[in-house]
Amino acid sequence: MLVEGKWTEDWQPVQKADEKGRFIRQVSEFRNWITPDGSAGPTGEGGFAAEAGRYRLYVALICPWASRTLIARKLKGLDAVISVTVVNPELTPQGWRFGGMPGADEDPLFGARYMHEIYTRAHPHYTGRATVPVLWDMQRNVMVNNESADILRMLDTAFEDLVPSDLRLYPAEHAAGIDALNARVYRMLNNGVYRAGFATTQGAYDEAVAEVFAMLDELEARLSSDWLFGDTVTEADIRLFVTLIRFDAAYHGLFKTNLRRIADYPRLSAHMERMLRLPGLAETVNLDHIKRGYYSIRSLNPNGIVPAGLAHVEALLAGL
Numbered sequence: 001m002l003v004e005g006k007w008t009e010d011w012q013p014v015q016k017a018d019e020k021g022r023f024i025r026q027v028s029e030f031r032n033w034i035t036p037d038g039s040a041g042p043t044g045e046g047g048f049a050a051e052a053g054r055y056r057l058y059v060a061l062i063c064p065w066a067s068r069t070l071i072a073r074k075l076k077g078l079d080a081v082i083s084v085t086v087v088n089p090e091l092t093p094q095g096w097r098f099g100g101m102p103g104a105d106e107d108p109l110f111g112a113r114y115m116h117e118i119y120t121r122a123h124p125h126y127t128g129r130a131t132v133p134v135l136w137d138m139q140r141n142v143m144v145n146n147e148s149a150d151i152l153r154m155l156d157t158a159f160e161d162l163v164p165s166d167l168r169l170y171p172a173e174h175a176a177g178i179d180a181l182n183a184r185v186y187r188m189l190n191n192g193v194y195r196a197g198f199a200t201t202q203g204a205y206d207e208a209v210a211e212v213f214a215m216l217d218e219l220e221a222r223l224s225s226d227w228l229f230g231d232t233v234t235e236a237d238i239r240l241f242v243t244l245i246r247f248d249a250a251y252h253g254l255f256k257t258n259l260r261r262i263a264d265y266p267r268l269s270a271h272m273e274r275m276l277r278l279p280g281l282a283e284t285v286n287l288d289h290i291k292r293g294y295y296s297i298r299s300l301n302p303n304g305i306v307p308a309g310l311a312h313v314e315a316l317l318a319g320l
Ligand SMILES: N[C@@H](CCC(=O)N[C@@H](CS)C(=O)NCC(=O)O)C(=O)O
Pocket: 011, 013, 015, 025, 026, 027, 028, 062, 063, 064, 065, 066, 095, 129, 130, 131, 132, 133, 146, 147, 148, 149
């Protein structure tokens, strides 16, 4: 991670653990919002007006948090408005790097080799991990935001004058319900799989796995209609999908969340497929990056061997 703007130690996936060996994720630091007129958003400072070609998203296709933002960009029709740079999915001793395999881009703005260089450009004395996604302002050369939950939400409304859309990912009538479900899905499932995978005690693992499958069971029972809220896709569906699509490919094996696969849940499988059929959405999924990225985490998989299986997920993607 970076300490006072200097890369100080080899990259380790476990960020922080509590006294019981439970994995703790770092809190994001850059929290400004793009808004239609540049006024300040719910957090951070103003000065980030919606403009075509001004902003860039740095993402990893392995990363569920980054994928949330890519999906919102697709569903809101913002491809031509916000550009994207994809990092290499294999984490190096210096964290994310650019280029080096199909589907991984070089950094077009600064020719950086590592993502942490983007952070020190934004903040020369930054202390913390150089995470993705990052939303970058190419006009002012500053980081707008590095919290995917914020980016997902701002993309729903920030560009509506430039690119009108009928789709509301966070509709007012379901806002409270979405917030309540998001909080539980985040804790028990999205981050729950990481808490299982990076647990350093049996007790922390047992607790996390139980929560992961309690939430999958609950969502399987709940999904009696196509979407989690109302009759169209919302951000709650996006936040569920990014974990479902990685589950059988990575979490089931590497993170040992192996009581059941998503393929064993008919409604969750159908939801995943429904998402994949939304226009453009499948372009945000790269199974090769997901597998190679997760299985490159040496502390969990010392020899870096990528498993062969997964015919069912590959067949689903191939058949779209
Ligand atoms: N709160 C952040 C979390 C992002 C995050 O943890 N990203 C991971 C990849 S999935 C990362 O970049 N990790 C790099 C590191 O820990 O050094 C968000 O949701 O945007």
